[in-house]
Amino acid sequence: xxxxxxxxxxxxYGDTLKTTMGIIPKLSRFDLSMIVISLVIGMGIFATPAExxxxxxxxxxxxxxxxxxxxxxxxxxxxxxxxxxxxxxTGGFYKAFSYCFHPAFAFMINWILVxxxxxSVAAVALIGAEYISPVIMPAGLQNDTGIKIISITSxxxxxxxxxxxxxMSARTQNVLTLFKIAMILLLCAAVFKxxxxxxxxxxxxxxINRNNLSGFGVxxxxxxxxYGGYQQTINFGGDSINAKVNVPKAIFRGMLVVISLYMIxxxxxxxxxxxxxxxxxxxxxxxxxxxxxxxxxYKVISLLMFVSVLAFINVNIMANPRVYYAMxxxxxxxxxxxxINPKTQVQEFGLSFFVAAVxxxxxxxxxxxxxxxxxxxxxxxxxxxxxxxxxxxxKKTKHIDITGIYTIKWFPFIPxxxxxxxxxxxxxxxxxxxxxxxxxxxxxxxxxxIYFITKFSQKTKATP
Numbered sequence: 001x002x003x004x005x006x007x008x009x010x011x012x013y014g015d016t017l018k019t020t021m022g023i024i025p026k027l028s029r030f031d032l033s034m035i036v037i038s039l040v041i042g043m044g045i046f047a048t049p050a051e052x053x054x055x056x057x058x059x060x061x062x063x064x065x066x067x068x069x070x071x072x073x074x075x076x077x078x079x080x081x082x083x084x085x086x087x088x089x090t091g092g093f094y095k096a097f098s099y100c101f102h103p104a105f106a107f108m109i110n111w112i113l114v115x116x117x118x119x120s121v122a123a124v125a126l127i128g129a130e131y132i133s134p135v136i137m138p139a140g141l142q143n144d145t146g147i148k149i150i151s152i153t154s155x156x157x158x159x160x161x162x163x164x165x166x167x168m169s170a171r172t173q174n175v176l177t178l179f180k181i182a183m184i185l186l187l188c189a190a191v192f193k194x195x196x197x198x199x200x201x202x203x204x205x206x207x208i209n210r211n212n213l214s215g216f217g218v219x220x221x222x223x224x225x226x227y228g229g230y231q232q233t234i235n236f237g238g239d240s241i242n243a244k245v246n247v248p249k250a251i252f253r254g255m256l257v258v259i260s261l262y263m264i265x266x267x268x269x270x271x272x273x274x275x276x277x278x279x280x281x282x283x284x285x286x287x288x289x290x291x292x293x294x295x296x297x298y299k300v301i302s303l304l305m306f307v308s309v310l311a312f313i314n315v316n317i318m319a320n321p322r323v324y325y326a327m328x329x330x331x332x333x334x335x336x337x338x339x340i341n342p343k344t345q346v347q348e349f350g351l352s353f354f355v356a357a358v359x360x361x362x363x364x365x366x367x368x369x370x371x372x373x374x375x376x377x378x379x380x381x382x383x384x385x386x387x388x389x390x391x392x393x394x395k396k397t398k399h400i401d402i403t404g405i406y407t408i409k410w411f412p413f414i415p416x417x418x419x420x421x422x423x424x425x426x427x428x429x430x431x432x433x434x435x436x437x438x439x440x441x442x443x444x445x446x447x448x449x450i451y452f453i454t455k456f457s458q459k460t461k462a463t464p
Contacts, residue, residue, distance in 0.1 A: 029246040036077075036230055036254025037181070042120075043127045043309055044226035045184075045262055046285040049269055051222040053278040055215040059270060065216055066266055069223035070259035075418040077230040077251045078408050079387050084233065084247070085406040086393040100389040100396070104451045107332050109382050111447030112440075114320060116378035118357035121316045123225075123375060125151040125362065128309025131286055131302040151362050158314045159355045163348065183304070184261050187288045188268040217428035221376045224425060226262070228379055230255065231386070248406045321350030332454055377429045377440040384422035390415050 056062045087096040098106035129150035137146045233251060269278050272291050278284065289301035321337075325347060328337035337350045361374070391412070401407070408414045430437040 028241055029250050032233070032247055032250030033254045033257070034178075036233060036251055037257055039229035039232050040073075040227060040255070040258045041181075041184075041261070042226075042229065042312060043124045043305070044222075045265060046305060047127045047130070048222040048226045049266055049278050049284060050280075052219045053275050055219040057275050057279070059275060061216065062219075062270070062275065063263070063266065065219045065223055066262060067259070069220055069227055070255070070262065072418055072421045073224065073227035073230065074252070074255045074259070075414045076383065076387065076422075077233075077255050078248070079390055079415040079418055080231050080233070081248045081251050082406055082408050083387075083390055083393060086390075086397045086400070096393070097386055097389055100392040103332070104448060107327070107451045108444055108447040109386055110327070111450065112378045112382050112444055114324070114354075115357065115443055115447075116375055116382065117316060117320050118354060119361050119375040119378065121155075121313050121358050122151070122361040124309055124312050125154055125358070128154065128306045128313075131309075132306040135299050135302050148362065152359060154310060155313060155317075155355060155358055155362070158310065158317055159351070162314070162317050162351055181257075181261065183285075184265050187285055187292075187301075188264050189292065214428075217424060218432055220421075220425050221429055221432070224380070224422075225376050227258070228383075231383060245406075317351065317355060320354045321347040324350040324353065331458055332451060334454065374436050374440060377426065377437055378443075380422045380426040380429065381440070381444070384419045384426070387415050387419050387422075 052065060053062060056065055083096055087099060095106075097109055126147060129147040133146050133150060137150070230251065233247070268288060269284055272288055273284070277287070285305055286298050286302045290298035293300070324333055324337040327333040328335055337347070337353070339347065339349055341348050390408075394411075426437075
């Protein structure tokens, strides 16, 4: 991800790792910073504060949880920065852990993260549906049923579009990221509008406010969901100019921007809506726009948020089947995942498999709050376990320390803090939603079974 010995013809890992000389570094520090920001800032910040406020109604605990979550996420980002620096290769999130542990373990972790991506797409689809539902749905369907209808319909429409071979360009990523930052700052300007006292929503108070350690732990489930995504930068090592300098700085600066934006917009939510208002308004961005611009602003921002959601879903529908393709190339998934339609250049089976996973999750889990438990159990287990590889890589690649590669300051405290915190959040999820945790554990087991079944099948076919 982060760095490699540019121009070197020496394979620093012996026969274990192929060189990446075919990749020409083109990404600047600014490009990398935009990548980090765009990977982290999705749609969560426009919905998860409501979940956090439910657990922590005390403003000091509320903001403290967001700051703490940002600091821990920064620890995780720096940990994966060194992992990428020590094992720079395309698809590093699979290759590095296969190198450190066992291919079966690497497959199980990546299998889970692929499923987690499907759950994330489903969760984001629900957020988008919550925003657009008051604009397009009749009053009688502005409920969970209407939101589910919009979510499923959106995914199916994009599935059909992708089957036709229509592709989205990634060249507008920097522009879209800057646009999203500008939109957040514009929403935050609501605090400067005159006569905007905190708007409270005197609805029902069935939520349980737990201003204690338990509530703090539960709130981190939503917060880490919102801060997640930086780990994907582990795949950009070969693309980075002067990676050993630029990537760590880009990750650090990108995460500082994210943390700052999250704290600012949370202050805007609190100033305009109050904690009680945050709790009862899932479409928070639209609520701020409504305060600033009235009913028209509410509708416009709702439409923009929904379009942003569609773009996120479409990118994932296009990208995730390629992960299956890479695994199938290594012989870990069945060869049908490699099949590409010669006319449309679409991985029809892989595409259908991913969309089916999204729809199944949407069908059985109809709320964003429940979805987060599944996504974050996958992520907390997967990322904390993957972070353990830094200790193995430090031993296996000790001989390259003199080359000036990026290393974490205050090692091993930074990765240890990250890993232990994620384990505690995993425990919180298990206590809060044991059904989701058990389902996720079974999914881990299914991934392990798929690996060994595939390998046994290959061995049987190879035997004369």
